[in-house]
Amino acid sequence: MITHIVLFKLKDRSPESIARTAAVLRDMEGKIDVLRHLEVGTDVLHSERSYDIALYTKFDSMDALQAYQVHPVHKLVIEHMLSVRESSVSVDYES
Template sequence: MITHIVLFKLKDASADNVERTMQVLRNMEGKIDVLKSIEVGADVLHSARSYDIGLITKFDSLEDLEKYQVHPEHQKVIAHMNEVRESSVSVDFES
């Protein structure tokens, strides 16, 4: 199993924008066959080092993660995130 975690810092971290962006991420559920699970959440601490949104996805293999990266539904999400994010960081590991 591969766990893919991404943290997003948004240009506009208003509650409405965070919720709208989380919904864009959640909309991938059920539309990408290699995506085994997805969890999306908003930061609750709002500290200086916090990111605004966390995304956790799981895949059976690195090959499936690679398929996810180029999937048309994920490409739509990337287009949205390119507009709204200030920065992001990620980590991928075997779980």
């Protein structure tokens, strides 16, 4: 399995903006066949170093992760994220 985690810091850090963007991420569930697990969480600490949203996903293989990256549903999510995010960091590892 490959675990893919992305943390997002948004330009607009209001609760409404965070909830709207978390919903966009959650909307991928069930629409991308190679996506084995999807979890989206929003930060509860709100410290200066906090990111606003965490995306936690799992895939069967690196090939599946690559297929996810170019999937039309994911590409729409990327468009949204590019417009709302201030920054992001990610990690991918075998699990």
